Amino acid sequence: MTASTLVRPPRAATPMAFVQAIVKGYARYGKDPGEALRAARITPKELWRPGARVTAAQFEALNEHAMQELDDEALGWFSRRLPWGSYGLLCRASLTAPDLGVAIKRWCRHHRLLVDDIALSLSVAGGIATVSIEERRDLGPLREFCLVSSLRFLHGYASWAIDSRVSLREAAFPFAAPPHADAYALMFTGQVRFGAPRAGFSFDERYLALPLRRDERALRQMLRRALPLTVLQYRRDRLLGQRVRELLRTRGAELGSAEALAAALHISARTLHRQLQAEGLALQGLKDEVRHAEAVDQLRRTRRPIKQIALAVGFRNEKSFARAFRQWTGMTPGEARRSAG
Known part of the structure; x- marks a missing residue:
């Protein structure tokens, strides 16, 4: 087997429905999408084939060509154009924020200066941060593509800004599950919910306190590409x-x-x-840390037999629990309980 046979072709996972949405954007401006489709190596036959998908690279090439050719980074979603460079302005306006929370609030505020068709907002409750989209006008046939892209732009920027994957708990959408619903799990981590009151996503509030790790030079490099925010994945999670x-x-x-x-x-x-x-x-170290804390808490707060505590914190028997507990604290569980009074 040669090395070339081991190379896997890029996975085609982006729904053709999003490509068709860009073609509709061209129709709105009365322009021919042919050159953009050729740049992305998408044939007319593939464009309308049921269930067809394109790769991330093809979709990015299509977006880059279309955004510049139409001079609209929103690709026809809104009642006014977002000229080439608009999302770069949003990125730059948030770049000097002291932490991710301030950066997202700036993004939401400045987005309203660009368009009033939708309004993005950030809220925090019960340790969960939520970004929501309020639809202020009918977005028509481009609604799904608009809402999905708007959330992915912000999610991608947030991950890029702190150089960490922002793991989502949930992504919600105010429409029924589309035929390509399976692609949403690739675009948004966490649970995906359809039929929600509003579009949005939620994540651990602690991400908001993380400092931004990018500078102007890094921003200029990132903005050389049209849509790295929609396809760039961050494997590292700082939380x-x-x-x-x-x-x-x-x-x-x-x-x-x-x-x-x-x-x-x-x-x-x-x-x-x-x-x-x-x-x-190390995973084992974290397991021991959590077991230790839970064992100490139960020894202090309850009068449960040590055998029951051992089973409750994940040990097979009291003997193995006592041995591990002595390694953690230098005491037996019984000695720890007596010392706690």
């Missing part, structure tokens, strides 16, 4: 260690293996171990 701890505390019984934890985080087990190692952490 991964905290999110693993939280899952182990709340769902440790069902997520005991690396594979189960990784699936809940929408990454592979290999990526989980690699990213934890990059943070100076």
Whole structure:
């Protein structure tokens, strides 16, 4: 087997419906999309083939050509054009923010200066941050593409700005599941919900406190491409260690293996171990940390038998629990309970 046979072709995952939406944008301006389609290597036959998909590279090439040819980065979504460079202005206006929370608020505020067809907002409640879109006019046949793209632009910018994957808990859309609904899981991590009151996505509030890690030079380099925000994926998650701890505390019984934890985080087990190692952490160490904290808490707060506590925190028997507890604290569980009074 030669090396060339091992190279896999790029995966075609972007729904052709989004390509067709760009063609509708051309129709709005009375222009021919042929040159843009040729730049993206999309044939007329493929364009209308049911269930067809294109690669991320094809879609990015199409967007870049269309945005410049139409001089509209919104590709016909709104009642006025967003001339080439408009989203660059949004990125630049948020770049000097001290943290991601301020950057997102600036993005939402400045977006309203560009168009009033939709309004983006950020809210925080119960430890969850939510970006929502209010539709202020009928977006017509470009509605799905507009809402999806608007959320992906902001999500992509947020991930780029802090140089970390912003893992979503949920992405919601105010329309029925389309025929290509399976593609949404590739565009948005976390649960995808259709038929919601508004479009939006939610994520852990702690991302908002992370500082921006990009500068003007990095921004200029990023903006050389038309839509890196829609296709660029960030594998590193700067809150991964905290999110693993939280899952182990709340769902440790069902997520005991690396594979189960990784699936809940929408990454592979290999990526989980690699990213934890990059943070100076190990999965077993986090498990021990959570077990230790829970064991100490139960020993202090309850009078439950030590055997029951051992089983509750994930040990097979009292003996293995006592051995691990002594390694953590230098005391037996019984000594720890007595010292706590």
